[in-house]
Amino acid sequence: MPSCLVVDDSKVIRKVARHILESLDLQVEEAGDGREALEICDASVPDVVLLDWNMPIMSGLDFLKELSRRNLPRPPKVIFCTTENGVDHIRAAVDAGADEYVMKPFDRDTLESKLQIVGVL
Template sequence: MKQILVVDDSAVIRKVARRILEGLELSTSEAADGRKALDACAAAMPDAILLDWNMPEMDGFEFLRELRRMPGGRTPKVVFCTTENEAGHIAAAIDAGADEYIMKPFDQQIVRSKLEEIGFI
């Protein structure tokens, strides 16, 4: 079963994402910020990451740059999931190594579609 890490400072968003992803038969784990997510990746690199942009400690953009420098860190598919909708933010995320971008709020159809587009499911 493929493993996906949900990184978001909102427990509600993590819970919603977990339900959606488990409904797609994906194994999920969670992290409340970028630092905790890096620790999780160092312990066991996931196959994909659903990543919030705005978080305390380390935001999603900083996390993504650090992830891509880690051994094996270029492997996971990364989907930003955020309220940031400016073209500059989207371009910066893709340039930093994100594979796709989802706007909040999201639902199962949107998540499934984006994961299919990047060849994850």
């Protein structure tokens, strides 16, 4: 069963994402900020990370940059999931290593499509 780490400071978004991901047969863990997400990844690397941009303590972009510095043998696929839709934000996310980008609010079909694109489903 593929694993997904949902990283978002909103409990509601994490709950909605968990519900969708579990319905797609993914094992789900949650983190409320980038620092907590790094600790989880250091312990056990998920197959995919659903990552918010704007979070306290450590932003999604900072998390992604730090994750790439770890030179993991099998780094997770990363799907940025955010309200930031400017071309500059998307370019910065891709440059930092994001594999895909999805806008909030998202639905099951959109998330399923992105997971298929990155090869997790």
